[in-house]
Amino acid sequence: MKAPAFDYQRPRDLAAAAAALRGASGNAKLLAGGQSLLPMLNLRLARPGILVDISRIEELRGIEDRGDALRIGAAVTHAELEDRPLAGGAMLREVAHGIAYRSVRNRGTIAGSMAHADPAADWPLALAVLGATLIVDGAQGRRTMPAGDFMQGPFTTRLADGDIIIAVDVPKLSRGARFGYYKFCRKTGEFPEASAAAVFDPETKQARLYVGALPGAPQPLDDLAYDLAERGLPALTEAAVDRAVAQIPNLEPIARRMQRAAVTRAVRQAFAA
Amino acid sequence: MEDQVKGQSSGQGIGARVPRKEDARLMRGRGNYVSDIILPNQSEVAFLRSPLAHAVLRGITKPQGLEGSVYVAADLTGVKPMEAPCTVPNYKISVQHPLAHEKVRFVGELVAMAVAPTRAAAEDICERIEVDLDELPALVDAHEARRSATRVHDAWDDNLYLTLNYDNGFDEHARNAPVVVEREINMSRQAMVPLEGKAIVADWDHRADQLVVYTSTQVPHVIRIGLAEMLGIGEGQIRVIAPDVGGGFGYKCVLQPEEVCVAWLALTHKRPFRYVEDRREHLIAGANSRQHNYKLKAYADERGRLLALDAEVTIDGGAYSNWPFTVALEPGQATGNLPGPYDFRGYRCKTYCVATNKPGFLPYRGVARTSVCFAIELMIDAIARKVGREPWDVRNENLVQPQAMPYNNVARKHYDSGDYPKSLLAVRQDIDFETWRARQKQGEADGRRIGIGFATYCEQSAHGTSVFAAWGLPLIPGYDQATVRLLPDGSLEVRVGIHSHGQGMETTLAQIAHEILGVDISRIRVVHGDTGQTPFSTGTYASRSIVMTGGAVAKTCEALVPRLLAIGAHLMQCASNTVSMMPGRVVGPQASVSLKDIAEAWYRRPQLLPPDVDVNGLEATVGYRPQVDTGVFSYASHAAVVAVDPEVGDIEILDYVIAEDCGRMVNPMVVDGQTMGGATQGIGTALFEESPYDANGQPLASTFMDYLLPGPTEVPKFRIRHSETLSPYTAFGIKGMGEGGAIAPPAVLFNAVNDALRGLGVEVAETPLTPRRLLAAIEGARPKEPQP
């Protein structure tokens, strides 16, 4: 399959990109790494008249240490996050390393992944559990959106037409904080069948726990996270995991079984001494 | 045997681990494939394919203004439909028009073709073609299709291509059997997924007055015959060239409708056209292999000795029977090979090959044997569990013993030679069976379960005239020939009609020529893949090329020896009975002359030749076929250890060993490579690859998102051990082995998983063993069977 004809633009800065989107009145799509968009173009499932390539815009390519958070430019690739050790960003590095395989990571971007909103993708789960915030620019002006409720369903987000994700602010993990990230893939580089992520800070006694690879957006398991934060690993009983996973709607029994394992394993990583 | 010593000592002859000559270009990305061929004024072709599995084709409307760029069945004037007859009683012929005519019978069937300067533009045109289809009920399940009143082919009185009934001593041997084990076993449909799909460039050569068809095929001469028949022109007017081919696996051993269409365009318009299949087309229209269902009843004694086997085999044959091998090959090979390497005397097998609304079944690496091996090997383990013994022991006791060779199996397959128990013992030792059994008893700290599996198979290879003639196919392999020519500079040219597309035959055939003539293999050029340059052969399939063409190369080189000796003796002024061949030279009592000197005399200084010189010179073509042409049987045992994660359904292969025997190895490194490649595909069949359909016959895995292949991280490091039991029937005792690796992995891995899950009372018997299938089995586990 070859894509139908389209125009291609490579604006030099964010303002030009925004103008290009506005000018196309709904007929344009942003192109970042192209790892999700281009296959859809080739399969003729997406047919934008114009591709606005933002992958080389400098303003979107930076990684900034803002003290309590890391600001990751929208067009930063998975590979860049994999290669670059960031203080307080160890989880970003591990998650990036586990996405697909290197040739996909070389091009795919953090914001492209969020905007594409595949329920099984890594960033929507990881950024949710990390409590990250997306910075979005568009007709309604510049605003922020919490990563945790950014995805509205499979392949749908809170972005409005013409919106551009500019960056993602990821709160740094404290020095004592630990994380767990487990996904079960049929083979290396595949999207997972089940996934879970956990973050635990023993000092503040705070924990967050999310499940991914669901029929819809990643889901928080707040009750279990709360118990774990209070009582540590002893709270991780089979019954507790069962109860937590049972709250997730629309899961058939086999998916439930896999997710139970994913939750258990992610929690063990985060809470093991 | 002196010849062999010669070759061995030079490090290049039969048995030497010579690096592959073709790798110099292939490993540098300098291979030349059909898609690399770009001719001036070439148009691109895109096919519009059926979106429905089964429908009446009411009409096709070409887009306005583009009528000249679109072709439908009615436009292909002079093109005959593809019909492959077969003389097996009650076989029914399917009529396949290259572009659909009156009906569409599977999703992906060619409906129309569009021509444009680029592929994207041709696809744009396809989008604008309107097809008027009246949907019919789709036959998706072979069992239902057997009973359904709906017909895939309206002229038939049922949906059966063929039913085979075989009975040899079944009642007599089953009657008093104390143990009966019954199972249903399923191998799912899959695609073959060569790295390179179909690819065709066709052009008209005005100087040669020929249609030149570059196509990615295993069988260039067969394609020429097929095209001549379908297009209704003389064979001399067609030249088929198969350049580098990125994998065949059987997908490219038959005439493809796309080949007929693109060739017709070039024939009609006298200019070049190109079509390259993409992955989506492959996964949809090429979902054409492996799908077998087995209902088996094994009769055994208390120790698990197999006495008789009752089988009902159902093969989902898809919508069309291919030309020239027909879909009958699959049920034929299934019925004959199901008994496997086992010695038992009662066998009844009913095999149904059913037409359905899916792509027509093609012979994939292993042809039926991957499925039958899966079926019989799962049964052996099931019998062992039933009688409470180690599967290894039961398997070992049932194997045909070496002293019984040659052995006629219960389905009258003739096993020429081999020591099957020896290979089974070898893998038991290599896998370190006792250690794993001990560890298995202890259990794993991470909750995973260890399992150990074995399988043994034998692989019919290079089966020839008598086998194919019994099926009465349109084209039956006979003798293979080679043309060998010593060039004026003393180098050698070997021309063969087979095709090498990964098998390394540019190297192994050179090794065979070297074995006889001693020419350095760097100076031996093997020419293949061009009907304009090579002698006829039915091509590369059925693990036949090294036996057939290898034999022909040897015989042809041998035919040159007396001619070389005579000229050499004359040049040295000595009697011809005093000279002999040494590597690259003719040696006399006092002196020697090189082949180059002899070649120079023949080509450039004929005044030096003896008066009674053989006027046929330094070039010969000789044909070859083994003394017994029913096939020679390679065999192997595989063993694997797996760790099964019962919470998520993951299967990790911890170790995998193979003990194989393909007679004399021409190049053990090539045998290793073929074995690893095949075994990797077998792992795909076992754990990953599947082409599922919904109830309407819509394919559900049309990209690599949904169709999974094993990658480097899923494939273990195979440890391979060889032995060499020479075939009594072939040159050098060689046996074919190109398919073997792909046969055993599903059997081994399922046996290993079943071994791992024994305690849970779980038994799996349907490929691929996805995490979901595995977990479904665990969740629905039957009550426990007694433990050994």
Ligand SMILES: Cc1cc2nc3c(=O)[nH]c(=O)nc-3n(C[C@H](O)[C@H](O)[C@H](O)COP(=O)(O)OP(=O)(O)OC[C@H]3O[C@@H](n4cnc5c(N)ncnc54)[C@H](O)[C@@H]3O)c2cc1C
């Ligand atoms: C073989 C393969 C395996 C993969 N495996 C995984 C995996 O294991 N885990 C995983 O998480 N992902 C996986 N992916 C997806 C990969 O991570 C993609 O890179 C990612 O989903 C999309 O990012 P991109 O930069 O390529 O976006 P594109 O493909 O360029 O764009 C995707 C969508 O996002 C929009 N978009 C892009 N940037 C912005 C922006 N700044 N603001 C608003 N909208 C924007 C585009 O318009 C488009 O709609 C895989 C992809 C492939 C091809």
